[in-house]
Amino acid sequence: MDRKLYSLCGEDRKRHYSPHVWKVIMALEHKNLKYNLVPVSFGDITAIEDGRFTSVPVLRDGETVLGESYDIARYLDETYTDTPNLFDGKGAIALTRFVESYCKTVLHPSLATIAVMDMHNLMSPDDQAYFRAARERRFGMPLEAMAEGADGERAALPEKLAPVRDLLGTQDWLSGTTPAYADYTLFGTLQWCNVCTSNPLLERDDIVGSWFERCLDLFGGIGRDPTRSS
Amino acid sequence: MDRKLYSLCGEDRKRHYSPHVWKVIMALEHKNLKYNLVPVSFGDITAIEDGRFTSVPVLRDGETVLGESYDIARYLDETYTDTPNLFDGKGAIALTRFVESYCKTVLHPSLATIAVMDMHNLMSPDDQAYFRAARERRFGMPLEAMAEGADGERAALPEKLAPVRDLLGTQDWLSGTTPAYADYTLFGTLQWCNVCTSNPLLERDDIVGSWFERCLDLFGGIGRDPTRSS
Numbered sequence: 077m078d079r080k081l082y083s084l085c086g087e088d089r090k091r092h093y094s095p096h097v098w099k100v101i102m103a104l105e106h107k108n109l110k111y112n113l114v115p116v117s118f119g120d121i122t123a124i125e126d127g128r129f130t131s132v133p134v135l136r137d138g139e140t141v142l143g144e145s146y147d148i149a150r151y152l153d154e155t156y157t158d159t160p161n162l163f164d165g166k167g168a169i170a171l172t173r174f175v176e177s178y179c180k181t182v183l184h185p186s187l188a189t190i191a192v193m194d195m196h197n198l199m200s201p202d203d204q205a206y207f208r209a210a211r212e213r214r215f216g217m218p219l220e221a222m223a224e225g226a227d228g229e230r231a232a233l234p235e236k237l238a239p240v241r242d243l244l245g246t247q248d249w250l251s252g253t254t255p256a257y258a259d260y261t262l263f264g265t266l267q268w269c270n271v272c273t274s275n276p277l278l279e280r281d282d283i284v285g286s287w288f289e290r291c292l293d294l295f296g297g298i299g300r301d302p303t304r305s306s
Numbered sequence: 307m308d309r310k311l312y313s314l315c316g317e318d319r320k321r322h323y324s325p326h327v328w329k330v331i332m333a334l335e336h337k338n339l340k341y342n343l344v345p346v347s348f349g350d351i352t353a354i355e356d357g358r359f360t361s362v363p364v365l366r367d368g369e370t371v372l373g374e375s376y377d378i379a380r381y382l383d384e385t386y387t388d389t390p391n392l393f394d395g396k397g398a399i400a401l402t403r404f405v406e407s408y409c410k411t412v413l414h415p416s417l418a419t420i421a422v423m424d425m426h427n428l429m430s431p432d433d434q435a436y437f438r439a440a441r442e443r444r445f446g447m448p449l450e451a452m453a454e455g456a457d458g459e460r461a462a463l464p465e466k467l468a469p470v471r472d473l474l475g476t477q478d479w480l481s482g483t484t485p486a487y488a489d490y491t492l493f494g495t496l497q498w499c500n501v502c503t504s505n506p507l508l509e510r511d512d513i514v515g516s517w518f519e520r521c522l523d524l525f526g527g528i529g530r531d532p533t534r535s536s
Contacts, residue, residue, distance in 0.1 A: 165395015170482030172397075175404060177472035242407035252400030 079104075082124050082134040083302075085115035086198035092302045093195065093271040095184075097133045098264035099145040101302060103257060105295035107152050107159045111135075113302060117199075118206045145264070146176060149257050162257035172258045175250060179265040182236050186229040187269050193223045194272040233277065237284050244283045248290075255294060263291040267299060309334075312354050312364040313532075315345035316428035322532045323425065323501045325414075327363045328494035329375040331532060333487060335525035337382050337389045341365075343532060347429075348436045375494070376406060379487050392487035402488045405480060409495040412466050416459040417499050423453045424502040463507065467514050474513045478520075485524060493521040497529060 081104065084094040092098070092113070104111050116124065116132065124134050125141045134143050137155070142148055150169070153162045163169045192211065196204055196219055208219055215222055234241075240262065243250060250258040266288055269277050278285035292299035311334065314324040322328070322343065334341050346354065346362065354364050355371045364373050367385070372378055380399070383392045393399045422441065426434055426449055438449055445452055464471075470492065473480060480488040496518055499507050508515035522529035 164397030164400075166398075167394030167481060167486065167488075168397025168401055170394075170398075170477060171401035171405070171480070171488055173476060174408075174469065174473050174480060174488070175401070178404075178408065178469040181468035181472050238411035239404065239408040242411050243404050246403060247400060250401070250404060251397060256397065258397075258401055258404070 078136065078138055079109065079111040080114050080136045081111050082114045082116050082121075082132050084121075084132050085117070087200040087203070088198070089115040090302075091198050091271055093198070093268055094132055095179075095187075095264040095268035096131075096145040098267045098299075099257075099260050100133045100135060100148050101298060102260035102263060102291075102294070103145075103149045103152055103162055105298055106162055106256070106260070107156050109152070109156065109159070118203045145261075146173070149260075162260075164251065164256060168251070168256070168258070172256075172261060175258045175261045178239065179262055183265050186233060186236060187265065189222055189225045189229045190233075190277070191269045191272045192219055192226070194274075198272060230277070234282075240284050240287075241282075244287050249287070255291065259287075259291060263288065263299070267291075270299075308366065308368055309339065309341040310344050310366045311341050312344045312346050312351075312362050312366075314351075314362050315347070317430040317433070318428070319345040320532075321428050321501055323428070323498055324362055325409075325417075325494040325498035326361075326375040328497045328529075329487075329490045330363045330365060330378050331528065332490035332493060332521075332524070333375075333379045333382055333392055335528055336392055336486070336490070337386050339382070339386065339389070348433045375491075376403070379490075392490075394481065394486060398481070398486070398488070402491060405488045405491045408469065409492055413495050416463060416466060417495065419452055419455045419459045420463075420507070421499045421502045422449055422456070424504075428502060460507070464512075470514050470517075471512075474517050479517070485521065489517075489521060493518065493529070497521075500529075 081097065081100055083092045083097040083101075085092055092101070092115070101113070121129060121132060124132075125136060129143050131143065133145055133148060134141065135148050137151075140151070142151060149162050163172060196207055199207060211219055211222065240250070247253070249255045250262060266277060270288075278288055280286060280289055311327065311330055313322045313327040313331075315322055322331070322345070331343070351359060351362060354362075355366060359373050361373065363375055363378060364371065365378050367381075370381070372381060379392050393402060426437055429437060441449055441452065470480070477483070479485045480492060496507060500518075506515075508518055510516060510519060
Protein backbone atom coordinates (compact mmCIF):
# COMPACT_ATOMS: atom_id res chain seq x y z
CA MET A 77 0.00 0.00 0.00
CA ASP A 78 1.45 3.34 -1.01
CA ARG A 79 -0.49 5.56 1.35
CA LYS A 80 1.62 6.87 4.20
CA LEU A 81 0.83 9.39 6.90
CA TYR A 82 3.93 10.74 8.64
CA SER A 83 3.18 11.41 12.30
CA LEU A 84 5.18 13.04 15.08
CA CYS A 85 5.78 10.59 17.93
CA GLY A 86 7.26 10.29 21.35
CA GLU A 87 10.50 8.40 21.94
CA ASP A 88 8.42 5.20 22.26
CA ARG A 89 7.33 5.62 18.58
CA LYS A 90 3.77 4.95 19.77
CA ARG A 91 2.45 8.18 21.26
CA HIS A 92 1.23 10.19 18.29
CA TYR A 93 0.73 13.65 19.72
CA SER A 94 0.41 16.12 16.83
CA PRO A 95 -3.08 17.72 16.78
CA HIS A 96 -2.89 18.23 13.02
CA VAL A 97 -1.92 14.61 12.36
CA TRP A 98 -4.90 13.48 14.45
CA LYS A 99 -7.23 15.48 12.21
CA VAL A 100 -5.89 13.53 9.23
CA ILE A 101 -6.01 10.15 11.00
CA MET A 102 -9.73 10.75 11.65
CA ALA A 103 -10.24 12.01 8.08
CA LEU A 104 -8.63 8.87 6.57
CA GLU A 105 -10.72 6.63 8.83
CA HIS A 106 -13.90 8.56 7.94
CA LYS A 107 -13.11 8.05 4.24
CA ASN A 108 -12.47 4.30 4.82
CA LEU A 109 -8.96 4.64 3.42
CA LYS A 110 -6.16 2.33 4.55
CA TYR A 111 -2.78 3.87 5.38
CA ASN A 112 0.50 3.26 7.09
CA LEU A 113 1.16 5.54 10.03
CA VAL A 114 4.88 6.36 9.87
CA PRO A 115 6.33 7.62 13.15
CA VAL A 116 8.81 10.50 12.82
CA SER A 117 10.79 12.71 15.16
CA PHE A 118 11.31 16.48 14.71
CA GLY A 119 14.70 15.67 13.24
CA ASP A 120 13.16 13.37 10.61
CA ILE A 121 10.67 15.90 9.19
CA THR A 122 12.99 17.66 6.74
CA ALA A 123 13.98 14.29 5.32
CA ILE A 124 10.37 13.25 4.58
CA GLU A 125 9.65 12.62 0.90
CA ASP A 126 11.15 15.47 -1.17
CA GLY A 127 12.36 17.34 1.90
CA ARG A 128 10.16 20.39 1.40
CA PHE A 129 8.13 20.02 4.61
CA THR A 130 8.92 21.62 7.95
CA SER A 131 5.93 20.21 9.82
CA VAL A 132 3.58 17.23 9.86
CA PRO A 133 1.13 15.94 8.78
CA VAL A 134 2.56 14.90 5.46
CA LEU A 135 0.51 12.45 3.41
CA ARG A 136 1.80 10.39 0.50
CA ASP A 137 -1.11 9.05 -1.51
CA GLY A 138 0.26 7.19 -4.52
CA GLU A 139 2.04 9.88 -6.56
CA THR A 140 0.57 12.77 -4.56
CA VAL A 141 2.43 14.22 -1.57
CA LEU A 142 0.92 17.04 0.45
CA GLY A 143 0.92 18.73 3.86
CA GLU A 144 -1.50 20.87 5.92
CA SER A 145 -4.39 18.98 7.51
CA TYR A 146 -7.20 21.07 6.02
CA ASP A 147 -5.72 20.82 2.50
CA ILE A 148 -5.37 17.06 2.94
CA ALA A 149 -9.02 16.78 4.02
CA ARG A 150 -10.14 18.80 0.96
CA TYR A 151 -7.97 16.60 -1.28
CA LEU A 152 -9.43 13.40 0.19
CA ASP A 153 -13.02 14.55 -0.41
CA GLU A 154 -12.23 15.65 -3.96
CA THR A 155 -10.29 12.48 -4.81
CA TYR A 156 -12.41 9.81 -3.10
CA THR A 157 -15.98 10.73 -3.93
CA ASP A 158 -17.45 7.27 -3.30
CA THR A 159 -16.81 7.26 0.47
CA PRO A 160 -18.48 9.51 3.11
CA ASN A 161 -17.90 13.26 2.78
CA LEU A 162 -15.75 15.15 5.25
CA PHE A 163 -17.53 18.35 4.25
CA ASP A 164 -21.29 18.19 3.67
CA GLY A 165 -21.64 20.90 1.03
CA LYS A 166 -19.74 24.01 -0.03
CA GLY A 167 -20.84 26.01 3.01
CA ALA A 168 -19.31 23.40 5.30
CA ILE A 169 -15.94 23.75 3.53
CA ALA A 170 -15.94 27.46 4.39
CA LEU A 171 -17.40 27.22 7.89
CA THR A 172 -15.17 24.36 9.05
CA ARG A 173 -12.42 26.95 8.71
CA PHE A 174 -14.09 28.95 11.47
CA VAL A 175 -13.79 25.93 13.76
CA GLU A 176 -10.12 25.74 12.72
CA SER A 177 -9.62 29.45 13.44
CA TYR A 178 -11.29 29.06 16.84
CA CYS A 179 -9.04 26.11 17.73
CA LYS A 180 -5.95 27.95 16.54
CA THR A 181 -6.55 31.29 18.26
CA VAL A 182 -8.51 30.31 21.39
CA LEU A 183 -7.44 26.76 22.33
CA HIS A 184 -3.91 26.23 20.96
CA PRO A 185 -2.19 28.87 23.12
CA SER A 186 -3.79 27.39 26.27
CA LEU A 187 -3.05 23.80 25.35
CA ALA A 188 0.55 24.62 24.42
CA THR A 189 1.03 25.84 27.98
CA ILE A 190 -0.90 23.00 29.64
CA ALA A 191 0.96 20.25 27.75
CA VAL A 192 4.44 21.77 27.51
CA MET A 193 6.30 19.66 30.07
CA ASP A 194 4.44 16.42 29.31
CA MET A 195 5.23 16.89 25.60
CA HIS A 196 8.85 17.49 26.41
CA ASN A 197 9.04 14.45 28.66
CA LEU A 198 7.73 11.98 26.09
CA MET A 199 10.27 13.03 23.41
CA SER A 200 13.65 11.51 22.56
CA PRO A 201 16.66 13.46 23.90
CA ASP A 202 17.35 14.98 20.44
CA ASP A 203 13.73 16.11 20.06
CA GLN A 204 13.77 17.50 23.60
CA ALA A 205 16.75 19.69 22.75
CA TYR A 206 15.13 20.91 19.51
CA PHE A 207 11.76 21.52 21.19
CA ARG A 208 13.26 23.36 24.15
CA ALA A 209 15.33 25.66 21.96
CA ALA A 210 12.43 26.42 19.59
CA ARG A 211 9.85 27.07 22.34
CA GLU A 212 12.20 29.09 24.51
CA ARG A 213 13.06 31.26 21.52
CA ARG A 214 9.38 31.74 20.62
CA PHE A 215 8.10 32.45 24.14
CA GLY A 216 11.20 34.12 25.57
CA MET A 217 11.25 32.00 28.73
CA PRO A 218 12.37 28.55 29.94
CA LEU A 219 9.89 25.71 29.39
CA GLU A 220 9.59 25.36 33.15
CA ALA A 221 8.51 29.01 33.49
CA MET A 222 5.97 28.53 30.69
CA ALA A 223 4.60 25.50 32.54
CA GLU A 224 3.87 27.63 35.58
CA GLY A 225 0.90 29.00 33.64
CA ALA A 226 -0.60 25.53 33.16
CA ASP A 227 -2.95 25.50 36.17
CA GLY A 228 -4.33 28.92 35.21
CA GLU A 229 -4.91 27.77 31.64
CA ARG A 230 -6.68 24.63 32.84
CA ALA A 231 -8.94 26.75 35.02
CA ALA A 232 -9.75 29.06 32.07
CA LEU A 233 -10.46 26.21 29.64
CA PRO A 234 -14.16 25.65 30.45
CA GLU A 235 -14.89 29.29 29.56
CA LYS A 236 -12.86 29.02 26.34
CA LEU A 237 -14.96 25.98 25.41
CA ALA A 238 -18.23 27.87 26.02
CA PRO A 239 -19.14 28.14 22.29
CA VAL A 240 -18.67 24.37 21.87
CA ARG A 241 -20.68 23.62 25.02
CA ASP A 242 -23.49 25.86 23.79
CA LEU A 243 -23.51 24.19 20.35
CA LEU A 244 -23.52 20.65 21.78
CA GLY A 245 -26.62 21.63 23.76
CA THR A 246 -28.52 21.72 20.45
CA GLN A 247 -26.91 18.96 18.36
CA ASP A 248 -24.81 15.81 18.95
CA TRP A 249 -21.86 16.73 16.74
CA LEU A 250 -20.34 20.00 15.57
CA SER A 251 -21.19 18.85 12.04
CA GLY A 252 -24.84 18.08 12.94
CA THR A 253 -26.32 14.59 13.33
CA THR A 254 -23.12 12.73 12.36
CA PRO A 255 -19.43 13.61 12.86
CA ALA A 256 -17.38 15.15 10.05
CA TYR A 257 -14.24 17.19 9.57
CA ALA A 258 -15.32 20.06 11.85
CA ASP A 259 -15.52 17.52 14.69
CA TYR A 260 -12.13 16.04 13.81
CA THR A 261 -10.63 19.55 13.81
CA LEU A 262 -11.63 20.14 17.41
CA PHE A 263 -10.99 16.52 18.38
CA GLY A 264 -7.41 16.62 17.06
CA THR A 265 -6.75 19.80 19.01
CA LEU A 266 -7.92 18.29 22.31
CA GLN A 267 -6.45 14.86 21.55
CA TRP A 268 -2.99 16.48 21.53
CA CYS A 269 -3.27 17.02 25.31
CA ASN A 270 -5.10 13.76 25.85
CA VAL A 271 -2.14 11.83 24.38
CA CYS A 272 0.51 13.81 26.24
CA THR A 273 -0.90 14.30 29.71
CA SER A 274 -2.28 11.82 32.24
CA ASN A 275 -4.46 14.49 33.86
CA PRO A 276 -7.71 14.63 31.82
CA LEU A 277 -8.61 18.02 30.31
CA LEU A 278 -12.34 17.44 30.32
CA GLU A 279 -14.80 15.92 32.77
CA ARG A 280 -16.59 12.94 31.23
CA ASP A 281 -19.95 14.13 32.54
CA ASP A 282 -19.46 17.53 30.88
CA ILE A 283 -21.22 17.79 27.52
CA VAL A 284 -17.89 18.53 25.79
CA GLY A 285 -16.17 15.67 27.64
CA SER A 286 -18.95 13.31 26.58
CA TRP A 287 -18.60 14.42 22.92
CA PHE A 288 -14.82 13.85 23.19
CA GLU A 289 -15.36 10.31 24.54
CA ARG A 290 -17.70 9.61 21.60
CA CYS A 291 -14.95 10.82 19.24
CA LEU A 292 -12.48 8.46 20.94
CA ASP A 293 -14.91 5.59 20.29
CA LEU A 294 -15.19 6.30 16.54
CA PHE A 295 -13.62 3.94 13.98
CA GLY A 296 -13.07 1.09 16.39
CA GLY A 297 -11.57 3.35 19.04
CA ILE A 298 -8.62 4.54 16.93
CA GLY A 299 -8.30 7.56 19.24
CA ARG A 300 -7.47 5.23 22.09
CA ASP A 301 -4.86 3.25 20.14
CA PRO A 302 -3.50 4.85 16.97
CA THR A 303 -0.83 2.17 16.46
CA ARG A 304 -3.53 -0.39 15.65
CA SER A 305 -3.94 1.06 12.12
CA SER A 306 -0.31 0.78 11.04
CA MET B 307 -48.16 42.55 1.32
CA ASP B 308 -48.68 40.24 4.25
CA ARG B 309 -45.08 39.77 5.26
CA LYS B 310 -44.22 41.65 8.44
CA LEU B 311 -41.08 41.66 10.54
CA TYR B 312 -41.59 43.04 14.02
CA SER B 313 -38.49 44.91 15.17
CA LEU B 314 -37.50 46.46 18.49
CA CYS B 315 -36.89 50.20 18.08
CA GLY B 316 -35.79 53.27 19.93
CA GLU B 317 -38.26 55.98 20.91
CA ASP B 318 -37.74 57.55 17.46
CA ARG B 319 -39.22 54.34 15.87
CA LYS B 320 -36.26 54.38 13.48
CA ARG B 321 -33.31 52.93 15.32
CA HIS B 322 -33.70 49.16 14.98
CA TYR B 323 -31.26 47.78 17.50
CA SER B 324 -32.07 44.11 18.08
CA PRO B 325 -29.18 41.89 16.92
CA HIS B 326 -31.56 39.02 16.21
CA VAL B 327 -33.89 41.18 14.11
CA TRP B 328 -30.90 42.34 12.07
CA LYS B 329 -30.06 38.72 11.22
CA VAL B 330 -33.58 38.34 9.81
CA ILE B 331 -33.50 41.68 7.94
CA MET B 332 -30.35 40.49 6.16
CA ALA B 333 -31.87 37.04 5.55
CA LEU B 334 -35.02 38.53 3.95
CA GLU B 335 -32.91 40.81 1.76
CA HIS B 336 -30.65 37.89 0.76
CA LYS B 337 -33.77 35.94 -0.27
CA ASN B 338 -35.08 38.91 -2.27
CA LEU B 339 -38.29 38.93 -0.21
CA LYS B 340 -40.24 42.14 0.37
CA TYR B 341 -41.48 42.87 3.90
CA ASN B 342 -42.82 45.57 6.16
CA LEU B 343 -40.58 46.39 9.09
CA VAL B 344 -42.95 47.01 12.00
CA PRO B 345 -41.36 48.98 14.86
CA VAL B 346 -42.29 47.76 18.35
CA SER B 347 -41.35 48.64 21.92
CA PHE B 348 -40.72 46.12 24.71
CA GLY B 349 -44.27 46.76 25.91
CA ASP B 350 -45.70 45.89 22.48
CA ILE B 351 -44.08 42.45 22.18
CA THR B 352 -46.64 40.42 24.13
CA ALA B 353 -49.39 41.91 21.96
CA ILE B 354 -47.77 40.83 18.67
CA GLU B 355 -49.89 38.43 16.60
CA ASP B 356 -51.27 35.69 18.86
CA GLY B 357 -49.48 37.04 21.94
CA ARG B 358 -47.24 34.00 22.46
CA PHE B 359 -43.91 35.78 21.91
CA THR B 360 -41.73 37.34 24.60
CA SER B 361 -38.95 38.52 22.28
CA VAL B 362 -38.36 39.64 18.71
CA PRO B 363 -37.84 38.89 15.88
CA VAL B 364 -41.32 37.74 15.02
CA LEU B 365 -42.08 37.18 11.35
CA ARG B 366 -45.54 36.91 9.84
CA ASP B 367 -45.30 35.39 6.38
CA GLY B 368 -48.82 34.94 5.02
CA GLU B 369 -50.43 32.44 7.38
CA THR B 370 -47.16 31.48 9.08
CA VAL B 371 -45.99 33.25 12.22
CA LEU B 372 -42.70 32.34 13.85
CA GLY B 373 -39.91 33.63 16.10
CA GLU B 374 -36.19 32.87 16.67
CA SER B 375 -33.86 34.20 14.00
CA TYR B 376 -32.18 30.88 13.15
CA ASP B 377 -35.56 29.10 12.83
CA ILE B 378 -36.79 31.92 10.59
CA ALA B 379 -33.70 31.61 8.36
CA ARG B 380 -34.22 27.82 8.07
CA TYR B 381 -37.89 28.41 7.24
CA LEU B 382 -37.06 30.96 4.54
CA ASP B 383 -34.60 28.59 2.82
CA GLU B 384 -37.06 25.70 2.96
CA THR B 385 -40.00 27.79 1.76
CA TYR B 386 -38.38 29.94 -0.92
CA THR B 387 -36.16 27.57 -2.86
CA ASP B 388 -35.94 29.70 -6.01
CA THR B 389 -33.94 32.53 -4.40
CA PRO B 390 -30.33 32.37 -3.09
CA ASN B 391 -29.66 29.95 -0.22
CA LEU B 392 -28.88 31.22 3.27
CA PHE B 393 -27.21 27.87 4.01
CA ASP B 394 -25.08 26.30 1.29
CA GLY B 395 -25.64 22.62 2.09
CA LYS B 396 -26.55 20.55 5.14
CA GLY B 397 -23.16 21.01 6.78
CA ALA B 398 -23.60 24.77 6.70
CA ILE B 399 -26.93 24.49 8.54
CA ALA B 400 -25.12 22.72 11.40
CA LEU B 401 -21.93 24.80 11.39
CA THR B 402 -23.68 28.18 11.23
CA ARG B 403 -24.91 27.24 14.70
CA PHE B 404 -21.28 27.31 15.87
CA VAL B 405 -21.03 30.93 14.70
CA GLU B 406 -24.28 31.58 16.61
CA SER B 407 -22.89 29.88 19.75
CA TYR B 408 -19.68 31.92 19.46
CA CYS B 409 -21.64 35.17 19.15
CA LYS B 410 -23.89 34.24 22.07
CA THR B 411 -21.22 33.09 24.52
CA VAL B 412 -18.19 35.21 23.57
CA LEU B 413 -19.52 38.48 22.11
CA HIS B 414 -22.98 39.08 23.60
CA PRO B 415 -21.85 39.48 27.24
CA SER B 416 -19.24 42.05 26.15
CA LEU B 417 -21.55 43.96 23.87
CA ALA B 418 -24.33 44.01 26.49
CA THR B 419 -21.92 45.87 28.76
CA ILE B 420 -20.52 48.16 26.07
CA ALA B 421 -23.94 49.23 24.78
CA VAL B 422 -25.96 49.29 28.00
CA MET B 423 -26.27 53.04 28.56
CA ASP B 424 -26.61 53.93 24.87
CA MET B 425 -29.38 51.33 24.51
CA HIS B 426 -31.14 52.74 27.54
CA ASN B 427 -30.86 56.30 26.28
CA LEU B 428 -32.48 55.64 22.91
CA MET B 429 -35.59 53.99 24.42
CA SER B 430 -38.95 55.50 25.30
CA PRO B 431 -39.46 56.20 29.03
CA ASP B 432 -41.64 53.07 29.43
CA ASP B 433 -39.04 50.86 27.75
CA GLN B 434 -36.31 52.44 29.84
CA ALA B 435 -38.13 51.47 33.03
CA TYR B 436 -38.69 47.90 31.79
CA PHE B 437 -35.10 47.53 30.56
CA ARG B 438 -33.59 48.92 33.75
CA ALA B 439 -35.63 46.63 35.98
CA ALA B 440 -34.92 43.53 33.86
CA ARG B 441 -31.17 44.15 33.52
CA GLU B 442 -30.66 45.17 37.12
CA ARG B 443 -32.42 41.97 38.23
CA ARG B 444 -30.32 39.83 35.87
CA PHE B 445 -26.94 41.39 36.65
CA GLY B 446 -27.56 42.35 40.27
CA MET B 447 -26.29 45.91 39.86
CA PRO B 448 -27.45 49.32 38.60
CA LEU B 449 -27.09 49.93 34.84
CA GLU B 450 -24.59 52.66 35.61
CA ALA B 451 -22.37 50.20 37.54
CA MET B 452 -22.60 47.70 34.68
CA ALA B 453 -21.53 50.47 32.27
CA GLU B 454 -18.32 50.97 34.23
CA GLY B 455 -17.07 47.75 32.64
CA ALA B 456 -17.58 49.11 29.11
CA ASP B 457 -14.03 50.41 28.53
CA GLY B 458 -12.54 47.11 29.70
CA GLU B 459 -14.86 45.15 27.40
CA ARG B 460 -13.95 47.40 24.45
CA ALA B 461 -10.27 46.78 25.14
CA ALA B 462 -10.85 42.99 25.29
CA LEU B 463 -12.92 42.88 22.08
CA PRO B 464 -10.06 42.53 19.55
CA GLU B 465 -8.90 39.35 21.31
CA LYS B 466 -12.45 37.99 21.43
CA LEU B 467 -12.67 38.56 17.66
CA ALA B 468 -9.40 36.66 17.05
CA PRO B 469 -11.11 33.60 15.47
CA VAL B 470 -12.98 35.87 13.02
CA ARG B 471 -9.83 37.83 12.22
CA ASP B 472 -7.95 34.62 11.54
CA LEU B 473 -10.73 33.29 9.29
CA LEU B 474 -11.00 36.51 7.28
CA GLY B 475 -7.28 36.21 6.59
CA THR B 476 -8.11 33.22 4.37
CA GLN B 477 -11.50 34.07 2.84
CA ASP B 478 -13.62 37.18 2.20
CA TRP B 479 -16.74 36.07 4.04
CA LEU B 480 -17.43 33.71 6.93
CA SER B 481 -19.51 31.70 4.46
CA GLY B 482 -16.71 31.57 1.84
CA THR B 483 -16.64 33.56 -1.40
CA THR B 484 -20.08 35.16 -0.92
CA PRO B 485 -21.97 36.20 2.22
CA ALA B 486 -24.66 33.98 3.72
CA TYR B 487 -26.42 33.43 7.03
CA ALA B 488 -23.23 32.81 9.04
CA ASP B 489 -22.13 36.32 8.05
CA TYR B 490 -25.51 37.81 8.95
CA THR B 491 -25.34 36.09 12.34
CA LEU B 492 -22.11 37.87 13.26
CA PHE B 493 -23.15 41.05 11.47
CA GLY B 494 -26.42 41.29 13.45
CA THR B 495 -24.51 40.84 16.69
CA LEU B 496 -22.09 43.69 15.93
CA GLN B 497 -24.77 45.85 14.26
CA TRP B 498 -26.57 45.99 17.62
CA CYS B 499 -23.75 48.15 19.01
CA ASN B 500 -23.28 49.98 15.74
CA VAL B 501 -26.91 51.21 15.84
CA CYS B 502 -26.81 52.14 19.54
CA THR B 503 -23.43 53.76 20.05
CA SER B 504 -21.71 56.59 18.26
CA ASN B 505 -18.26 55.30 19.20
CA PRO B 506 -17.31 52.67 16.54
CA LEU B 507 -16.53 49.19 17.82
CA LEU B 508 -14.18 48.30 15.00
CA GLU B 509 -11.44 50.10 13.14
CA ARG B 510 -12.24 50.34 9.43
CA ASP B 511 -8.69 49.34 8.51
CA ASP B 512 -8.94 46.20 10.63
CA ILE B 513 -9.82 43.10 8.61
CA VAL B 514 -12.97 42.57 10.73
CA GLY B 515 -13.91 46.26 10.44
CA SER B 516 -13.51 46.07 6.68
CA TRP B 517 -15.76 42.96 6.51
CA PHE B 518 -18.34 44.80 8.65
CA GLU B 519 -18.31 47.78 6.27
CA ARG B 520 -18.86 45.39 3.35
CA CYS B 521 -21.84 43.93 5.22
CA LEU B 522 -23.24 47.44 5.72
CA ASP B 523 -22.99 47.98 1.95
CA LEU B 524 -24.99 44.84 1.08
CA PHE B 525 -28.53 45.09 -0.34
CA GLY B 526 -28.31 48.78 -1.21
CA GLY B 527 -26.83 49.68 2.17
CA ILE B 528 -29.81 48.49 4.24
CA GLY B 529 -27.51 48.26 7.27
CA ARG B 530 -27.02 52.01 7.08
CA ASP B 531 -30.73 52.80 6.79
CA PRO B 532 -33.16 50.06 7.76
CA THR B 533 -36.21 52.33 7.48
CA ARG B 534 -35.76 52.47 3.72
CA SER B 535 -37.26 48.99 3.32
CA SER B 536 -40.53 49.66 5.12
